[in-house]
Amino acid sequence: MRYLPLSGTDRADMLAAIGVASIDDLFADLPADKRLTALPNLPPHASEQAVTRRLGAMAAKNTSAGSVPFFIGAGAYRHHVPATVDHLIQRSEFLTSYTPYQPEIAQGTLQVLFEFQTQVARLTGMEVANASMYDGSTGLAEAVLMAHRITKRDKAVLSGGVHPHYRGVVETVTRFPGHVVQSLPPDISGSEDILAAIDETTSCVVVQSPSFYGHLYDLKPIADKAHAVGALLIAVFTEVVSLGLIEPPGAQGADIVVGEGQSLGNPLSFGGPYVGLFATRQKYVRQMPGRLCGETVDADGRRAFVLTLSTREQHIRREKATSNICTNAGLCSLAFSIHLTLLGGAGLGKLARLNHANAVRLADALAVLPGVELLNRTFFNEFSLRLPKDAAAVVEKLASQGILAGVPASRLEPNRPELDNVLVIAATEVNTDEDRAALVGALREALS
Amino acid sequence: MTMNNVGRPTAPVATDAAVAATFTGNRGLAIEEPLLFEVGRLDVTGVDFEDVGAFEPRLGGLARTAPVDLPGLTEPETMRHYVRLSRQNYAIDLGLYPLGSCTMKHNPRLNEAMARLPGFADVHPLQPLSTVTGAVELVAELGRWLLELTGMASVAMSPKAGAHGEMCGMAAIKAAIVDRGEARDVVLVPESAHGTNPATAAQLGFRVVSVPARADGTVDPEEVRKRLGPEVAAIMLTNPNTCGLFERDIVEIAEAVHAAGAYFYADGANFNAIVGKVRPGDLGVDAMHINLHKTFSTPHGGGGPGAGPVVLSDRLAPYAPVPFVRFGEDGAAEFVETRKAAGERGLKPFGRITAFHGQMGMFVRSVAYMLSHGADGLKQASEDAVLAANYIKACLKDVMTVAFPERPAMHEVLFDDRFLEGTGVTTLDFAKAMIDEGYHPMTMYFPLVVHGALLIEPTESESKASLDQFIGMLRHLAETATSGDASAFKAAPRLAPRRRVDETLAARQPKLVHQG
The missing domain is CATH 3.40.640.10 (Type I PLP-dependent aspartate aminotransferase-like (Major domain))
Structure with a gap:
């Protein structure tokens, strides 16, 4: 077997050195009547070629986003990732290293984390950021728990513009310890009255902008109301590229900012692994979940980086930890950071403008189709349409024609018939004029 | 002195000069790398874009009022920044990585x-x-x-x-x-x-x-x-x-x-x-x-x-x-x-x-890993991992203290610090000395049930020669420590990209983002 260096002779020599007769003597503590006597009912080892054939055949059954006109967003976005990114994250020293628990021989990973934290803080307009979460949705649940710790209250108010999966995660994670979640109904166009839902019992109010449906919320009045009653504003985004063009949540009064960072550096990969971004104000740093990297010096006085404030974490605090989180999104945060380094603020601004321009052109072209209504006055690179018929059926029809047209809202909100005709569509810099023409033409035909 | 035909010496001349400070702070292939924020520029981007063309924005009143405050690097600068940083990391691909409970085994590139x-x-x-x-x-x-x-x-x-x-x-x-x-x-x-x-x-x-x-x-x-x-x-x-x-x-x-x-x-x-x-x-x-x-x-x-x-x-x-x-x-x-x-x-x-x-x-x-190993390979991998851990235990039990010697070890073997008693060397010192020998230390001070835990998990990815060198290194360190020479341990690591870092300073005055 190509991955196992020990030979039969090695094994015999090692058993002799240990002083046992057979390998099974080393497994003597396994209950005798439970030990497997035969191999598991699975195929035997296989060559690289055989594995490639098998997995290649599976992969070939999928329609890859890059092979068709593609307009799906809804929390994960297709962007062009410079070739440099994937090369660098496959460096052995990044790919095959562990969590940097021995800082003297992990300065590479640690400096990257410190730079990542700084990038995320500046991008979101916040003072500090952690070394990443599993993804945006789990990061949001952690943010809500953090807000509860800070405010010593236990009710979260969730805007109807928050991604339905994110809402589901918050509802699930906070239900077990007995916290309260008030979820407002789906809000496509930014017409909900969230201010009315905020009162002295509110721990935090959660607003996603750009929202799941595309709307851009003005966070300032929400922050003001929240702060007036002692609550926190948690701002969420699923499209980090939007921050190249939109006023950052930190400048709008957010206390905790959580986002999905997949758009930079990371492929769609059927939903994971992604990278959660998590930023907050300096004064809340000791209530943050997740790993933090800090600057310090070594014994010779040279600048060095090290994981810090670990007294918040599970391996020190056990049941009193701020979170049970152990890993971060390591390599995905590296990919994010490299892509953002290549872009710089200037490049991110250009990328964001391209995305916005493509979405505006697409929205305008679709809005004039008979029976189609554009539901957002403001948006970034994603918007919602109301179709004259069931959106899921239209999406299926277009998929059969080789066009991936967007996400029917009903797929994520199956219990809300009022959303059955709503289609959420994204456009990014990867979409060409030809892609747009293909979608417009096919949708016109499907609706006629 | 041996010369080639243009008169250049072809063999080194012995000197007794100690490693001197260098102008750059670099040491040969060990190259220092500044922070991105010290080398990047706000107006630089390493990505080329197509023209955006004219369009009417739909951002309401929420457009950014100031550009994003993030420096960029061109592509060659980006490559160097991260390649230089990568070289300050230990990795499985560089050597045995015996972190107990973490299972640092080979990562096949087919996957x-x-x-x-x-x-x-x-x-x-x-x-x-x-x-x-x-x-x-x-x-x-x-x-x-x-x-x-x-x-x-x-x-x-x-x-x-x-x-x-x-x-x-x-x-x-x-x-x-x-x-x-x-x-x-x-x-x-x-x-x-x-x-x-x-x-x-x-x-x-x-x-x-x-x-x-x-x-x-x-x-x-x-x-x-x-x-x-x-x-x-x-x-x-x-x-x-x-x-x-x-x-x-x-x-x-x-x-x-x-x-x-x-x-x-x-x-x-x-x-x-x-x-x-x-x-x-x-x-x-x-x-x-x-x-x-x-x-x-x-x-x-x-x-x-x-x-x-x-x-x-x-x-x-x-x-x-x-x-x-x-x-x-x-x-x-x-x-x-x-x-x-x-x-x-x-x-x-x-x-x-x-x-x-x-x-x-x-x-x-x-799935690629499972298909490659198959039922037989997965079982063999478990057996080899357990064999390797018990081999390490058997070869070191006379110089280090096995925490629970009565039972066979599984894929990892736990030592405690009784063998270091009276030497002045702690588990931490011992681990840092391993770094100078070119190894990543084992898991330290975990689990909490023994004093000064050293938890070693070699995995199935090591050849016998690799295990033997690792064992030889640990044996050498254990014997050095018990022979009364603590100074090399206290100073370790001396040969890594950094000496021991000040964790207390980092926690007392948390500096989590770069200012300026």
Whole structure:
């Protein structure tokens, strides 16, 4: 077997050195009547070629986003990732290293984390950021728990513009310890009255902008109301590229900012692994979940980086930890950071403008189709349409024609018939004029 | 002196000059790299864009008032920045990485190639299911292998990491208890458990009650029985445990737990020791997460991403969070995405724990690993890992103190610091001296049940020559320490990119972002 260096002779020599007769003597503590006597009912080892054939055949059954006109967003976005990114994250020293628990021989990973934290803080307009979460949705649940710790209250108010999966995660994670979640109904166009839902019992109010449906919320009045009653504003985004063009949540009064960072550096990969971004104000740093990297010096006085404030974490605090989180999104945060380094603020601004321009052109072209209504006055690179018929059926029809047209809202909100005709569509810099023409033409035909 | 034909010396001239400070601060191939924020410029970008053209923005009044305050680098500068940084890291690809409980085994590059196939990497989680049948097939394939290897009834694929899997499994237990109309709120956790176990239980609103280890490092069923009662929801047990021992009374413990109406959660962090040898389902386990990044070798990536699917017993299967893959009588896989769809099938999912469907990129790598090894290779890998750990134990037991010598070690061997007593050398000093010898240290000061723990997990990826050199190095360090020479240990590491770092300073005055 190509991955196992020990030979039969090695094994015999090692058993002799240990002083046992057979390998099974080393497994003597396994209950005798439970030990497997035969191999598991699975195929035997296989060559690289055989594995490639098998997995290649599976992969070939999928329609890859890059092979068709593609307009799906809804929390994960297709962007062009410079070739440099994937090369660098496959460096052995990044790919095959562990969590940097021995800082003297992990300065590479640690400096990257410190730079990542700084990038995320500046991008979101916040003072500090952690070394990443599993993804945006789990990061949001952690943010809500953090807000509860800070405010010593236990009710979260969730805007109807928050991604339905994110809402589901918050509802699930906070239900077990007995916290309260008030979820407002789906809000496509930014017409909900969230201010009315905020009162002295509110721990935090959660607003996603750009929202799941595309709307851009003005966070300032929400922050003001929240702060007036002692609550926190948690701002969420699923499209980090939007921050190249939109006023950052930190400048709008957010206390905790959580986002999905997949758009930079990371492929769609059927939903994971992604990278959660998590930023907050300096004064809340000791209530943050997740790993933090800090600057310090070594014994010779040279600048060095090290994981810090670990007294918040599970391996020190056990049941009193701020979170049970152990890993971060390591390599995905590296990919994010490299892509953002290549872009710089200037490049991110250009990328964001391209995305916005493509979405505006697409929205305008679709809005004039008979029976189609554009539901957002403001948006970034994603918007919602109301179709004259069931959106899921239209999406299926277009998929059969080789066009991936967007996400029917009903797929994520199956219990809300009022959303059955709503289609959420994204456009990014990867979409060409030809892609747009293909979608417009096919949708016109499907609706006629 | 030997000269070549243009008069250049071809052999070095011996000097006794010590390594002098250099102008740059670099030392040969060891090149210092400033922060991105010190070398980048605000007006620079390493990406070229097409012209945007004219359009009318729809940002309302929310357009940015100032450009993003982030420096950029051109492509060649970017390449150097990160390549130089990478060279300051230790890595599995550089050498033996004996972190106990972390399982730093070889990461096959075939797995990387497979995960990058456009049919897996460039597929959106919300594409119509008719366009991703191969992706669902892949998830189902991984599920089948996990169920066969664990002997369990069903699997929840979406947890993003081990600790997330713990939360998933314990939430399923909580949901089952609530469904039974009970209010059990205590979780038993042995002292040797990973910190994530009590943290997870607490996060779900459970109270944690600790179970002491007995003298041989394992859990005493009697101590468990004493703590069982109508308020106990579950026990969380790692097996093999973090002392590297198999909990030999596991069946008795499981029976006692079940008899008391509680569930058995197994922390599967160390499943890599027993794959193909015994099935957790046959031992009475109700839920267990599997760290794909350990047992099935997805790369650790400097701290993530992980993946932690949870296998569930029949009793807990109905409560698995959405989405999940379900197998029909005929073995066909069905993808259940929403609570509504699950409800229509008579199931009671406790909710959703992440957006989308889980760590697909890690699933592909794991399936590639499983297919490559096959049933025979997976069993052999477990055996080799256990063999290597016991070999290290046998070769070092005369110079280092094995914490629990009575029982065979599993995939890792635990030493304590009794062999360093009176030498002035601590476990930390000893670990740092290993760095100067070109090794990553073992796990230190964990588990907490012994003093100054040194937990060594060599994995199956090491040749005998590699193990022998590692053993020789440890033997040398142990003998040096006990011979009374502590100074080299106190000064270590001297040859790494950095000397010991000031962790106290970092925590007292947290500097988490670059200013300026």
